[in-house]
Amino acid sequence: MVxxxxxxxxxxxxxxxxxxxxPPAPIASGGGVGPWFLARANLGVLIDLLREDGRTVIGPxxxxxxxxxxxxxxxxxxxxxxxxxxxxxxxxxxQRGDRRVFDFAVGPTSPxxxxxxxxxxxxxxxxxxxxxxxxPSPIDPPRLxxxxxxxxxLAALGIQDRVFLGGPYTDEDYHARRxxxxxxxxxxxxxxxxxxxTSMGTGPEARGGYDLxxxxxxxxxxIRAGSPDGADLVAxxxxxxxxAGQMLRAAESVGKVAAMxxxxxxTAGLHDRLLAQFDSQHWSRIAERCLSxxxxxxxxxxxxxxxxxxxxxLDGDVSTxxxxxDFCFTAGFAKVAGGxxxxxxxxRYRQWLTHKFAxxxxxxxTFGCVGCGRCxxxxxVGIDIRAELLSIAPPxxxxxxxxxPKPVAATPGFYATARIVSVRPxxxxxxxxxxxxxxxxxxxxxFGQFAMVAVPAFPPVPISISRFGRDTIDxxxxxxxxxxxxxxxxxxxxxxxxxxxxxxxxxxxxxxxHDVVIVTGGIGLAPLRxxxxxxxxxxxxxxxxxxxxxxxxxxxxxxxxxxRAWAARGDVEVELIVDRGTPDWTGPVGVVxxxxxxxxxxxxHALAFVCGPERMMEATVExxxxxxxxxxxxxxxxxxxxxxGIGLCGHCQTGGxxxxxxxxxxxxxxxxxxxxxxxx
Amino acid sequence: xxxxxxxxxxxADLALALSGxxxxxGLTPEAVTRLAAIAEVRDLVPGxxxxxxxxxxxxxxxVLSGRIALRMLVPERGTVTILTVEPGxxxxxxxxxxxxxxxxxxxxxxxxxxxxxxxxxxxxLLRADPxxxxxxxxxxxQSVGRRLAATRMQLLDLFAREEWVRSExxxx
Numbered sequence: 001m002v003x004x005x006x007x008x009x010x011x012x013x014x015x016x017x018x019x020x021x022x023p024p025a026p027i028a029s030g031g032g033v034g035p036w037f038l039a040r041a042n043l044g045v046l047i048d049l050l051r052e053d054g055r056t057v058i059g060p061x062x063x064x065x066x067x068x069x070x071x072x073x074x075x076x077x078x079x080x081x082x083x084x085x086x087x088x089x090x091x092x093x094x095q096r097g098d099r100r101v102f103d104f105a106v107g108p109t110s111p112x113x114x115x116x117x118x119x120x121x122x123x124x125x126x127x128x129x130x131x132x133x134x135x136p137s138p139i140d141p142p143r144l145x146x147x148x149x150x151x152x153x154l155a156a157l158g159i160q161d162r163v164f165l166g167g168p169y170t171d172e173d174y175h176a177r178r179x180x181x182x183x184x185x186x187x188x189x190x191x192x193x194x195x196x197x198t199s200m201g202t203g204p205e206a207r208g209g210y211d212l213x214x215x216x217x218x219x220x221x222x223i224r225a226g227s228p229d230g231a232d233l234v235a236x237x238x239x240x241x242x243x244a245g246q247m248l249r250a251a252e253s254v255g256k257v258a259a260m261x262x263x264x265x266x267t268a269g270l271h272d273r274l275l276a277q278f279d280s281q282h283w284s285r286i287a288e289r290c291l292s293x294x295x296x297x298x299x300x301x302x303x304x305x306x307x308x309x310x311x312x313x314l315d316g317d318v319s320t321x322x323x324x325x326d327f328c329f330t331a332g333f334a335k336v337a338g339g340x341x342x343x344x345x346x347x348r349y350r351q352w353l354t355h356k357f358a359x360x361x362x363x364x365x366t367f368g369c370v371g372c373g374r375c376x377x378x379x380x381v382g383i384d385i386r387a388e389l390l391s392i393a394p395p396x397x398x399x400x401x402x403x404x405p406k407p408v409a410a411t412p413g414f415y416a417t418a419r420i421v422s423v424r425p426x427x428x429x430x431x432x433x434x435x436x437x438x439x440x441x442x443x444x445x446x447f448g449q450f451a452m453v454a455v456p457a458f459p460p461v462p463i464s465i466s467r468f469g470r471d472t473i474d475x476x477x478x479x480x481x482x483x484x485x486x487x488x489x490x491x492x493x494x495x496x497x498x499x500x501x502x503x504x505x506x507x508x509x510x511x512x513x514h515d516v517v518i519v520t521g522g523i524g525l526a527p528l529r530x531x532x533x534x535x536x537x538x539x540x541x542x543x544x545x546x547x548x549x550x551x552x553x554x555x556x557x558x559x560x561x562x563x564r565a566w567a568a569r570g571d572v573e574v575e576l577i578v579d580r581g582t583p584d585w586t587g588p589v590g591v592v593x594x595x596x597x598x599x600x601x602x603x604x605h606a607l608a609f610v611c612g613p614e615r616m617m618e619a620t621v622e623x624x625x626x627x628x629x630x631x632x633x634x635x636x637x638x639x640x641x642x643x644x645g646i647g648l649c650g651h652c653q654t655g656g657x658x659x660x661x662x663x664x665x666x667x668x669x670x671x672x673x674x675x676x677x678x679x680x
Numbered sequence: 681x682x683x684x685x686x687x688x689x690x691x692a693d694l695a696l697a698l699s700g701x702x703x704x705x706g707l708t709p710e711a712v713t714r715l716a717a718i719a720e721v722r723d724l725v726p727g728x729x730x731x732x733x734x735x736x737x738x739x740x741x742x743v744l745s746g747r748i749a750l751r752m753l754v755p756e757r758g759t760v761t762i763l764t765v766e767p768g769x770x771x772x773x774x775x776x777x778x779x780x781x782x783x784x785x786x787x788x789x790x791x792x793x794x795x796x797x798x799x800x801x802x803x804x805l806l807r808a809d810p811x812x813x814x815x816x817x818x819x820x821x822q823s824v825g826r827r828l829a830a831t832r833m834q835l836l837d838l839f840a841r842e843e844w845v846r847s848e849x850x851x852x
Binding site: 521522550551552556579580581583585586587588589590591593594595597598600612613615616619 | 702747749758759760761762763764766767768769789790826829830833834836837838839840
């Protein structure tokens with residue numbers, strides 16, 4: 001897999017136990033073959049050279065009682081003679097008598113802090129009367145040189161390369177930062193009790209992804225180059241060829257570290273073993289200790305989830321959007337209008353652990369863990385993931401098939417503007433906006449896709465496209481919070497920001513020649529309206545068409561005139577039901593399945609399209625299955641917390657799926673055990 | 681379409697009407713024959729009450745056409761429709777289960793054609809004929825169970841308006 005030809009490195013090899021290729025051979029430099037030897041007294045030359053090249057050197061330094069990463073201006077700032085003791089829940093520095101500067105295991109900070117910073121500006125949104133504008137923040141990262149990057153951290157950079165650069169959408173900020181950073185790696189000659197890179201197949205020896213790699217000996221460093229830039233640096237340094245004794249001692253010291261770690265996490269079959277344990281009691285036992293503090297994800301060098309926050313001036317006319325780290329352990333992470341999908345700590349821990357060691361493999365072809373052990377040392381209650389993984393047992397589980405996302409839309413922060421043409425209230429809290437002046441990509445969107453909609457000073461919200469017109473689209477929006485309330489408070493000629501269309505669509509082509517059953521509730525009718533439009537436009541291509549629509553009360557029904565018009569056609573069966581009747585309502589009262597659980601039609605030749613609250617969809621699916629519909633002909637939409645809409649921010653994950661990118665429309669058969677399972 | 685008057689239904693028609701309904705389709709042919717023998721067809725006009733809450737339930741009915749609302753009265757709130765009974769389903773199951781009193785008002789809200797069984801005669805028949813009882817009770821239980829499950833779903837109030845949530849107002 002070539003992640004990006006413009007990056008100076010071959011992609012880091014995938015950890016053992018996952019697919020992908022053998023490690024790349026080190027690149028021989030033009031100036032010689034190496035390895036070379038750099039005397040300890042000359043290490044400062046390397047730092048000076050990097051600084052002369054205009055790079056800020058980020059290397060190890062003692063800050064607040066830990067070896068962390070910080071700007072290093074001279075060799076004297078390196079942590080000479082400093083070591084560490086790390087056990088679950090504990091980290092302490094120790095002083096040795098020697099002058100070695102890399103003889104410690106990784107501290108809490110990794111290069112991620114610079115390649116994927118905790119806060120990155122995305123855009124500045126402005127409102128001027130009715131007009132709005134979004135000015136993307138410039139991407140202009142500093143030239144950096146990382147000094148002392150360990151093998152596990154190189155692997156982590158390789159994993160984040162896959163996440164941010166290896167998919168259908170790329171993170172341009174990450175890309176620029178990564179291209180602007182030079183990497184000087186160090187092979188580990190010591191390990192903490194928390195280290196397990198040997199199990200994850202990432203260390204202790206750097207196997208690629210660096211410009212230079214050092215192995216520390218008492219008298220100096222054995223150096224190899226891994227890229228033309230690295231070879232160029234060596235050519236400017238006072239080095240000589242390393243002798244056989246130095247090479248042997250370097251290899252031995254690294255080999256000794258590997259032997260010390262052993263193989264504490266056997267990874268063979270781990271993916272399937274873990275996925276078979278969704279219902280294990282063990283998650284509850286872990287949750288009794290877990291504080292949901294998110295320390296583990298903050299120190300993790302691969303965790304990539306983020307959110308977008310807004311900071312605005314007092315009148316809301318100018319606001320800055322920033323991407324900030326977010327964590328699957330926080331209460332708001334999986335929240336949607338109506339509640340959180342992972343309200344319990346055990347659900348969050350399960351999400352995190354199964355992602356790292358199982359579903360990450362489905363998504364990116366590699367584990368999401370590199371074995372650095374940070375999450376073990378920095379867990380305030382000392383939860384040791386190695387022990388937790390060992391406590392979880394075998395059998396094999398089924399896996400959902402990944403779906404190819406549709407290549408549309410832009411990166412977060414970049415919004416196209418569009419203009420509201422008309423506003424139509426549907427119910428007390430639902431409004432349909434008709435949007436004009438939209439990018440043609442929207443008009444070419446597919447039924448069931450959604451848009452990220454933004455106004456300055458509010459977080460963008462995912463909204464289903466509820467109609468594709470000739471040169472407009474409809475967005476039907478319920479006031480579920482300040483952002484949606486602000487959007488539906490706008491009027492004709494006001495502008496909004498839009499990204500999209502995003503996500504998967506209802507497979508209308510597959511339904512041709514079949515009976516069509518559409519079951520929906522509440523605002524769930526909105527994403528299905530384009531499907532109905534499409535079916536009615538080519539009505540002769542479909543057999544019977546039935547629409548079953550449930551709402552809370554008659555006044556909560558969307559598109560009431562259109563429902564009447566569809567029913568009046570005579571070739572679409574429209575049945576409506578309400579949870580609470582009013583005195584003048586003479587139609588059915590009850591739940592939506594009440595409309596067809598005693599009907600006589602069978603579903604053998606039908607495709608079903610279902611959208612509504614997940615609990616309603618579960619009941620619907622049961623009833624449909626009892627009518628003979630197999631899971632591959634029942635399509636549902638999932639609702640999850642979406643921030644980026646393109647599978648990069650991590651919020652909407654469920655199992656191995658990103659709902660925004662792989663969904664929101666799924667065949668039931670794709671979801672396997674995910675559908676209807678609490679806490680996913 | 682003009683329907684035959686209720687009195688014009690003969691035994692074979694009654695059996696056909698019964699076995700053609702969702703409820704009757706789950707019964708054995710013998711059970712259908714025996715039940716049809718004590719069945720009558722009744723036509724209701726909107727407002728007719730089949731069963732009254734708290735009162736003795738005189739009849740078990742199977743809706744052949746039209747719609748019946750199951751309603752409960754709440755003082756100062758008026759009557760609330762809990763559920764509607766659609767064609768194929770039963771109304772008045774209380775007529776065969778002690779204490780034989782209605783659990784809500786069953787009121788026709790459309791012209792309704794109902795296949796009815798006198799509760800008293802039906803109970804005698806079921807007591808005397810365990811095979812018939814074994815055929816009828818599971819279907820009755822299925823219908824009541826489905827109603828219970830549906831009521832639970834309604835209780836969840838899935839479409840209720842949510843409070844503004846934190847995900848939109850605060851990051852974490």
